Amino acid sequence: MKRPRISLSAVVWLLLAAAYFIIPLFATLLISLRSTQTGKCCVGANYAWVLHNGDFWHTLRLSALLALETIVISLVLFVPTIYLVHLKLPRLRPVLAFMALIPFIVPPIVMVVGLLRTFKGSPDWFYQKPWGFLAASYVILAFPYMFFSLDAGFRSIDVHTLTEASQSLGAKWPTTLFRVILPNIRAAALAASFLTLAIVMGEFTIANLAAFHTFPIFIQFVSESQGFPAGALTLMSFGITWAAMLSLLLVGRKRGQSSRIMAGAK
Amino acid sequence: MSGRRRLSLAWLGTLPFFAYAIAFLFVPAGSVLLGAFQDKNDNATLDNIRLLFHHPYIDAYQTSIEISLVTALLGGVCGLFIAYAALRDGTPAWVRSILTTFSGVAANFGGIPLAFAFIASLGPLGIVTVFLKDHLHFDLYGHNFAIYSKLGVEITYMYFQLPLMILVIAPAIDGLRKEWREAASNLGAKQWQFWRYVGLPVLMPSILGAMILLFGNAFAAYATAYSLSSGSVNLVPILIGAYYSGNVLDNPHLAQAMAFGMFVVLAAMMLLYIPLQRRAARWAK
Numbered sequence: 001m002k003r004p005r006i007s008l009s010a011v012v013w014l015l016l017a018a019a020y021f022i023i024p025l026f027a028t029l030l031i032s033l034r035s036t037q038t039g040k041c042c043v044g045a046n047y048a049w050v051l052h053n054g055d056f057w058h059t060l061r062l063s064a065l066l067a068l069e070t071i072v073i074s075l076v077l078f079v080p081t082i083y084l085v086h087l088k089l090p091r092l093r094p095v096l097a098f099m100a101l102i103p104f105i106v107p108p109i110v111m112v113v114g115l116l117r118t119f120k121g122s123p124d125w126f127y128q129k130p131w132g133f134l135a136a137s138y139v140i141l142a143f144p145y146m147f148f149s150l151d152a153g154f155r156s157i158d159v160h161t162l163t164e165a166s167q168s169l170g171a172k173w174p175t176t177l178f179r180v181i182l183p184n185i186r187a188a189a190l191a192a193s194f195l196t197l198a199i200v201m202g203e204f205t206i207a208n209l210a211a212f213h214t215f216p217i218f219i220q221f222v223s224e225s226q227g228f229p230a231g232a233l234t235l236m237s238f239g240i241t242w243a244a245m246l247s248l249l250l251v252g253r254k255r256g257q258s259s260r261i262m263a264g265a266k
Numbered sequence: 267m268s269g270r271r272r273l274s275l276a277w278l279g280t281l282p283f284f285a286y287a288i289a290f291l292f293v294p295a296g297s298v299l300l301g302a303f304q305d306k307n308d309n310a311t312l313d314n315i316r317l318l319f320h321h322p323y324i325d326a327y328q329t330s331i332e333i334s335l336v337t338a339l340l341g342g343v344c345g346l347f348i349a350y351a352a353l354r355d356g357t358p359a360w361v362r363s364i365l366t367t368f369s370g371v372a373a374n375f376g377g378i379p380l381a382f383a384f385i386a387s388l389g390p391l392g393i394v395t396v397f398l399k400d401h402l403h404f405d406l407y408g409h410n411f412a413i414y415s416k417l418g419v420e421i422t423y424m425y426f427q428l429p430l431m432i433l434v435i436a437p438a439i440d441g442l443r444k445e446w447r448e449a450a451s452n453l454g455a456k457q458w459q460f461w462r463y464v465g466l467p468v469l470m471p472s473i474l475g476a477m478i479l480l481f482g483n484a485f486a487a488y489a490t491a492y493s494l495s496s497g498s499v500n501l502v503p504i505l506i507g508a509y510y511s512g513n514v515l516d517n518p519h520l521a522q523a524m525a526f527g528m529f530v531v532l533a534a535m536m537l538l539y540i541p542l543q544r545r546a547a548r549w550a551k
Binding site: 006030092107112116198199205220223244245249 | 276277279280282283286287290291293294295296297298301344347348350351352354355356357358361365367368370371372374375376377378379380381382383384385386387392393394424425428479482485486488489492493496503506507510511518521522525528529532533535536
């Protein structure tokens with residue numbers, strides 16, 4: 001039998017979609033290559049401006065470290081919990097799945113209002129520092145993605161057999177967790193971490209309302225004041241999201257499991 | 267005896283997680299709920315909620331809901347067609363992998379950079395605006411268009427709505443079995459009859475469920491609209507944000523009431539979503 005040819009309506013829809021998705025990126029590229037003095041194309045000066053900007057490196061470092069902190073706290077908090085739920089407390093699983101839906105009805109803009117009210121007057125080392133207040137909030141933002149990814153990871157392995165085998169060979173709990181369970185859910189944990197990285201690197205709402213100067217706040221500041229360099233920054237930020245998502249897909253593909261990819265910072 | 271001890275130990279192990287969730291999710295969410303019903307001296311009142319039904323707050327809810335509805339419906343329908351175009355027989359497999367990879371990126375590419383990309387294209391001096399004016403003699407801004415208007419915000423939101431729809435609906439489209447179509451055509455059904463009586467009824471719970479996700483996605487969006495309009499478009503998240511960054515309102519409980527209102531709208535959406543999700547799960551692969 002002959003393979004069916006691509007249909008005309010499919011071509012039209014795909015071309016329209018491609019145009020809609022590519023034009024804004026292309027326009028940003030053109031803008032980013034314009035010279036601030038002459039307004040003409042094509043110079044690399046805007047990229048040099050960004051790379052020589054102290055605030056760029058400062059805020060980029062802050063956001064990257066925040067992402068790292070969020071990932072570490074999330075993994076330490078969620079991996080043992082989800083492991084225990086799969087091993088001993090299966091009745092708790094629907095509770096966790098429901099909790100993973102809560103961020104849908106309590107989005108960042110609502111959450112930050114509550115967080116600011118709850119922690120007003122808490123010690124400065126927490127309330128005034130990104131490492132305290134922001135990281136603590138971002139762990140909650142990361143929870144749904146962490147949960148769905150880790151949950152799928154744990155479901156794809158036989159938690160009971162692995163644990164029993166490990167213990168019957170004389171392993172203690174930490175050994176079982178770190179040397180048997182963790183290596184088996186590594187792909188799921190990595191995928192969740194890359195998604196968390198993308199979310200934290202782009203998170204604007206909580207940082208803005210709580211007045212912390214993270215990377216997205218810097219992009220906003222530049223796009224208000226310097227049009228052409230902002231184009232360069234926008235493309236760099238898009239590149240960071242690409243890198244995080246591609247890494248996610250690569251680790252997911254290796255294990256042959258689909259990771260849940262959903263929207264982050266709007 | 268020992269089994270019992272183990273069980274309680276397991277419960278103990280989940281304690282840090284629940285303690286964290288209570289401290290940073292449930293207590294803050296509860297404080298929004300509570301604060302919405304308090305006055306400046308923390309006495310119980312309905313005044314804040316009552317105020318929500320007046321100008322400019324009610325208008326903000328209207329605009330927010332309208333933008334979310336329009337982008338959810340349009341994003342849902344177009345996203346469905348695009349996903350189907352990529353997944354159907356005859357379309358080369360590489361189209362599918364490019365589209366899903368790109369959707370994963372674009373669905374996560376929101377906020378400030380996205381707003382800038384659209385200002386660069388459709389802003390007053392944007393590449394597309396200038397191109398239309400110079401080459402096609404069409405003046406967008408002379409025809410009541412502005413990137414910071416409602417329409418501009420909607421066009422921009424589609425950039426994360428379409429990819430989300432594509433990601434969410436693709437597994438459901440994969441779930442449409444080839445045998446169903448063959449069975450239908452063996453029984454003499456035409457293309458439209460297959461869709462009317464088999465395809466769409468099977469897909470419908472997934473489509474509606476996905477549109478609810480899209481609605482929530484747009485309704486909660488803050489950064490994109492903020493950056494597009496420098497905070498001038500009248501949306502609920504923007505109003506809430508204005509309180510904290512500019513002290514426009516003197517009553518913090520009003521911001522909490524607005525947040526509570528968002529919570530109510532989204533909770534209603536979630537109540538619709540859960541049964542749809544359950545029905546959709548029957549056919550999804």
